Amino acid sequence: MRRGLFLLVGLALLAAGCGKSSSSSDLGKLTVAVDVPVTGSPYVAQTIRQGLELATANLNAGGGVRAGEKSYRIDVKLYDNHLSARQAVENARRALDTNAIAIVTDGTGVNATWQIAEREGVPICITYDGGSGLVDAETRPNVFRIAPTNHGIAFRYAEYLIPKKLKVALLSDDSAYGSEGAADLERAFSENPEAVATKLTLPAGQSDLTPQILRVKRSGATALLVWGQPPTIAAVLSAARSSGWDVPVYAPPTGADPFIRQQLADHPEWVDGLTFASGRMTAEVGTAPFESFQSQYESTYGADKVGVKTSAGEPVIQPPEFAMYAYDFAHVLTAAIIRAASTDPKKITAALNQVTTQGANGDERGFNEHNHEGVVDDDVYFARFHDMTFAPVPDDPLSSTLPVIPQTG
Amino acid sequence: MRRALLGAVAAALCAAATAAAAPPSQDVVLPGPVPYPTPNPPLAGKTAITGGFTRYVFHIRNNERVLVGVDETGSPSSVRVRQRLDVGGRGDYQFAISAPIEDVLRGPGSDSEPGLRADQVLWAGFSPGRKVLAADVTLRPGDAAQYLPVRLGLEHTGDGVTLTVTNATVTPEFEYAGTTRQRQIASLLDRTRRFARAGERLIAGYATFYGRVRQRAQKAQIEAPLRVEGELRAGSGKPVRFSRMLGDGEPLALQVHARGEGTPHVMLTAKPVPVERLLRPPGSAPTWTVAVKRRTLPGPFLLERLLQSRMRLVRADQYQTFLANPDADGRSRSVYVYETAKAPRQQAAAVPSGDDEGGGPLVILLAIGGAIVAAGAGLVAWAHS
Numbered sequence: 053m054r055r056g057l058f059l060l061v062g063l064a065l066l067a068a069g070c071g072k073s074s075s076s077s078d079l080g081k082l083t084v085a086v087d088v089p090v091t092g093s094p095y096v097a098q099t100i101r102q103g104l105e106l107a108t109a110n111l112n113a114g115g116g117v118r119a120g121e122k123s124y125r126i127d128v129k130l131y132d133n134h135l136s137a138r139q140a141v142e143n144a145r146r147a148l149d150t151n152a153i154a155i156v157t158d159g160t161g162v163n164a165t166w167q168i169a170e171r172e173g174v175p176i177c178i179t180y181d182g183g184s185g186l187v188d189a190e191t192r193p194n195v196f197r198i199a200p201t202n203h204g205i206a207f208r209y210a211e212y213l214i215p216k217k218l219k220v221a222l223l224s225d226d227s228a229y230g231s232e233g234a235a236d237l238e239r240a241f242s243e244n245p246e247a248v249a250t251k252l253t254l255p256a257g258q259s260d261l262t263p264q265i266l267r268v269k270r271s272g273a274t275a276l277l278v279w280g281q282p283p284t285i286a287a288v289l290s291a292a293r294s295s296g297w298d299v300p301v302y303a304p305p306t307g308a309d310p311f312i313r314q315q316l317a318d319h320p321e322w323v324d325g326l327t328f329a330s331g332r333m334t335a336e337v338g339t340a341p342f343e344s345f346q347s348q349y350e351s352t353y354g355a356d357k358v359g360v361k362t363s364a365g366e367p368v369i370q371p372p373e374f375a376m377y378a379y380d381f382a383h384v385l386t387a388a389i390i391r392a393a394s395t396d397p398k399k400i401t402a403a404l405n406q407v408t409t410q411g412a413n414g415d416e417r418g419f420n421e422h423n424h425e426g427v428v429d430d431d432v433y434f435a436r437f438h439d440m441t442f443a444p445v446p447d448d449p450l451s452s453t454l455p456v457i458p459q460t461g
Numbered sequence: 462m463r464r465a466l467l468g469a470v471a472a473a474l475c476a477a478a479t480a481a482a483a484p485p486s487q488d489v490v491l492p493g494p495v496p497y498p499t500p501n502p503p504l505a506g507k508t509a510i511t512g513g514f515t516r517y518v519f520h521i522r523n524n525e526r527v528l529v530g531v532d533e534t535g536s537p538s539s540v541r542v543r544q545r546l547d548v549g550g551r552g553d554y555q556f557a558i559s560a561p562i563e564d565v566l567r568g569p570g571s572d573s574e575p576g577l578r579a580d581q582v583l584w585a586g587f588s589p590g591r592k593v594l595a596a597d598v599t600l601r602p603g604d605a606a607q608y609l610p611v612r613l614g615l616e617h618t619g620d621g622v623t624l625t626v627t628n629a630t631v632t633p634e635f636e637y638a639g640t641t642r643q644r645q646i647a648s649l650l651d652r653t654r655r656f657a658r659a660g661e662r663l664i665a666g667y668a669t670f671y672g673r674v675r676q677r678a679q680k681a682q683i684e685a686p687l688r689v690e691g692e693l694r695a696g697s698g699k700p701v702r703f704s705r706m707l708g709d710g711e712p713l714a715l716q717v718h719a720r721g722e723g724t725p726h727v728m729l730t731a732k733p734v735p736v737e738r739l740l741r742p743p744g745s746a747p748t749w750t751v752a753v754k755r756r757t758l759p760g761p762f763l764l765e766r767l768l769q770s771r772m773r774l775v776r777a778d779q780y781q782t783f784l785a786n787p788d789a790d791g792r793s794r795s796v797y798v799y800e801t802a803k804a805p806r807q808q809a810a811a812v813p814s815g816d817d818e819g820g821g822p823l824v825i826l827l828a829i830g831g832a833i834v835a836a837g838a839g840l841v842a843w844a845h846s
Contacts, residue, residue: 336553406508406578416555420576420583422565430573430586449551449589 079116080124082395084108084385085131085147086378087157087165092135095310095356096158096374100179102353103375104128104156107382109352117386120393126382137161144168153397154385156378162186162195170194173398175385179377182305183232189424194401196424198377198384198417200331204429205304206236208329209277210244212434212448213302219249220302221273223264223288225256225280233279233304249273254288256281265291269299277302282309285326286316293322302434305330310358310370313440317360323437327445332433332454333373334413339455341414342376346457349375355461360440366460368440380411380426384418484672489637491649492771493663494778498632498683501608503785504560504600506580519550519588521788525795527609530802533725535613535624537606538802541599543568544784546584548592556584556594556787561604568595584787598784610687610780610797611707611731621720622695624727628687628707628714630776633680636768638761639670646763647749650740653771654749657735662792663774668767681769684708685733685776689715691799696723707731709773710738724801731797733780736773739766 086104088097108126111117116125129150131143140161145168147155155169159181169176175194178186182202187195213220222241224234234253241248250271254264265288268276276299278288285303289312292299307328316322334342355369362368388403389395408418417426433451435442441459444451523546530539545568548554558581565577575596576583584594614625649666656663686709694700698721705715719725746752753763782793 415553416585420578422577423574428573428586450587453552 078123080122080395082117082124082126082389083129083147083150083152084126084382085129085143085150085152085155087131087133087140087143087147087155087160089135089158089160090130090132092133092160093158096180097132099356099372099375100156100158100378101128101130102349103179103372103378104382106349106352106375107379111382111386117389119389119395124389124395126386133157133160135160137164140165141168148172148174153389153395153400156381159183159186159197159199166192166195173396173401175397175401175404177381177385179381180374181229183229184236185232187424189419189422192424196381196404196419196426198381198426199374200305200329200427200432201425201429202233202236202304203239204425204427204432205329206233206240207429208432208434209237209302210240210247213275213277214241214244214247216275218247218275218300219271219273220247220275220277221249221268221271222251223254223268223276223278223280224252225254225284227256227281227284229306230254230256230280230284237277237279254278254280254284256284259283259287259290261287261291262295265295265297269295269297273299275300275302278307279304280306282306282311283315285309286312289316289322289326290319293319298325301326303328305373308370308373308435308442310356310360313358313360313368313437320360320363320440323440325436325438327434327436328442329432329434330373331377331427331431332413332444332450333371333376333457334454335411335415336453337414339457341410342371342412342457345376345379345412346372358440362439362441362460368459369461371457371459376412377426380409380417383409383411384426484640486669486671487674488667489639489670489674491666491668492634492768493775494665495775497775497779498634498772499779502779503782504605504608505785506559506561508559508578508580518552519548519554519788521549521786521791522547523782523784523786523788523791523793525783525793527783527795527797529606529609529797529799531613531615531727531799532802533615535615535727537602537609537799539599540602540605540609541597542784544582544596544598545570546594546787548588548594549590551588551590553587554584554592558582558584558598558785558787560598560784561601563599563601565599566597568597571595582784608783610685610733611689611729611799613727613729613799615725615727615801617725618718621698621718621722622693622725624693624717624719624725626689626691626705626707626715626717626729628684630685630687630708630733630780631682631713632684632776634683634772636677636681636765636772637670637674638677638764639674640672641668641670641760641764643753643758643760643763644750645669646760646767647753647758650742650749650763650767650770653767653774654740657737657740657770657774660735662778663771666771668764681765681772683769683772683776684713685780686711686736686773687780688732688734689729691727691729693717693719694726695719695721696725697721698723706734706738709734709736726801727799728801729799731799733777733795735777736770739770739773 086101088100090097105128112125116123133140141164144165155176159178178197182200184203187197222237224230278285349372358368358370360368387407387409388400392399392403405421408416411417434445434448436445443456444454446452526543528541529537532538562580565575565582567574572593573586610630612627612629616623687707690704692700692702701719703717742749742752781795783795786793
């Protein structure tokens with residue numbers, strides 16, 4: 053009797069163990085490569101990686117993703133492109149060698165990597181760089197983007213600023229980001245040359261731009277639209293404000309980079325009034341979906357602290373905007389794998405054109421056969437800084453509908 | 462007082478007895494504004510729409526120009542639609558329009574770029590209050606042509622070409638019969654006529670039937686009345702113009718003959734239009750109500766005219782929306798334009814003509830012959846190597 057009992061218990065334990073090891077071994081493994089500038093632009097790299105990892109961790113905890121008859125867990129493999137196209141190419145090759153089913157990138161080197169990935173049918177998703185020409189559904193069928201585009205931002209700025217009858221100085225720095233933005237601004241303002249006071253290229257990385265800003269002031273400019281890296285925007289603000297010129301300054305998404313506020317922490321009033329354009333973080337459904345995502349993100353990784361405080365002494369945090377884009381791509385990718393019922397990258401790439409998911413902000417996210425942009429131009433909004441935090445502007449139809457995202461804590 | 466009371470009781474009893482003797486009445490819903498008698502149009506694609514939605518905040522006016530290319534026999538060889546959606550209302554929108562779609566391009570005047578998925582045109586963005594969404598949609602002719610409102614036939618006859626234009630919207634529909642009150646039906650006919658004249662969509666209406674409501678054994682043949690205008694030419698012959706109504710009591714087909722030799726060319730527009738002729742009151746009366754006051758009109762005639770006119774208005778409304786309007790209550794207008802497609806260019810046309818490059822049929826034949834000889838020689842050489 054006792055021996056029988058032991059046998060039963062033994063069999064039960066074995067069965068339980070087998071069950072566990074069997075379900076674990078049944079789960080296949082898929083790899084998504086994330087190629088970001090860990091050493092070139094750590095904030096961007098970290099936010100993209102964490103957004104992607106948060107989404108895949110959730111998916112894996114829920115049993116992975118089902119492709120046909122089998123379920124798979126998704127692993128994220130990190131590569132550092134050092135903001136170098138050459139390194140990005142090397143990373144893409146290494147990622148393909150490990151059978152990655154997709155590459156998520158800030159955008160560095162995509163002009164070179166897309167062809168390498170296309171040979172294997174592997175999709176690339178850009179979640180930061182809005183450069184025109186990086187994404188083209190016709191000529192680069194495997195390149196997708198979830199991030200506001202330079203084209204959309206430039207045209208939205210033209211739409212926003214021209215009716216204000218300002219004389220805008222179009223400034224850009226000589227980085228790749230700056231030159232690409234300058235080209236889009238040129239196109240956006242081409243039909244209204246009377247709105248442009250001057251165009252000027254600024255040296256990226258130079259901390260003192262006083263002579264250039266003086267020249268711009270003499271041109272009769274009544275507003276500055278600065279398309280450049282965060283240090284350039286900080287330098288422009290510094291040069292203008294230190295000379296007592298209270299000109300309104302407008303910027304692309306880099307205007308929200310924590311670097312600018314860190315750099316000007318001693319003169320918080322210089323940041324006041326800086327307006328930037330970016331993709332809206334909340335949809336019409338309200339703030340709840342984004343706040344839920346933000347809370348999950350912050351409880352997993354901690355808040356992205358800007359490193360400055362408001363006048364009331366509250367530490368300022370950065371909402372995880374670009375993390376949201378990487379997070380959303382993971383979900384669209386998962387929907388594509390399910391639709392393709394396959395882990396063949398070619399089939400997944402084709403299926404990416406046919407699926408829509410709900411994004412972290414409650415908005416619909418997806419691509420189609422003609423358009424591989426996950427953030428439409430209409431989603432570009434404007435926000436203005438005050439006391440080291442920003443709020444949507446009230447004088448733009450879209451922005452005026454958006455709530456303020458909490459940024460202290 | 463007592464006599465008065467007795468009189469009142471007697472009157473009440475009499476009224477009750479009359480009511481009990483009268484046949485039971487019931488209100489029957491008249492046709493319109495929906496449902497449509499057939500599922501298409503609007504067209505539907507093979508994929509289900511997910512995620513597309515229209516919230517009540519948007520009012521959308523939909524204008525379509527359906528361009529149908531026809532071959533030398535009159536059969537459709539291409540179907541393209543230029544669709545313009547005038548969106549009113551502020552907020553986020555996401556629309557998906559389903560149809561057998563081959564491709565879509567941004568249309569003139571569009572504020573946004575259309576997206577394409579398998580059998581779906583996608584629109585997504587933010588409307589600040591007004592927004593124009595225009596697209597040029599290319600449809601698969603094999604799937605879309607069966608829902609076109611007009612069928613053409615082109616036939617070469619002795620001295621020219623004959624075009625037959627047929628209203629292809631005819632569909633059988635059930636029709637009620639029974640006893641109604643002449644005055645109510647006349648009033649309903651007047652109301653229906655007012656909607657038709659204003660070009661507005663019908664609103665729901667009821668007719669009171671007394672006694673049994675029957676369904677006619679034979680289904681009514683209902684068409685969308687179409688105003689057809691166009692021109693037919695045979696080669697370089699004199700063009701023949703035509704303008705006719707197909708339906709609304711007029712014949713459902715027309716024939717046009719053009720004299721001449723050579724390739725026929727037809728250009729035709731067809732517009733669904735409201736019923737006019739069948740809703741005209743008899744005897745030159747200004748309204749149906751006046752007409753029935755002047756003389757008794759048979760009840761079945763009035764009822765049939767009311768029901769069939771409304772069915773025709775519904776059918777015409779259906780053909781105003783070839784591609785779906787995301788706002789089901791929004792106003793839609795469609796014009797169908799048929800034109801003979803240009804004959805595909807022959808291969809020879811691609812070859813430079815004349816003697817500029819020394820080319821020509823003889824040179825090409827010689828070149829092909831030379832190539833064959835060279836290939837044969839090469840094959841022999843390879844076999845012996």
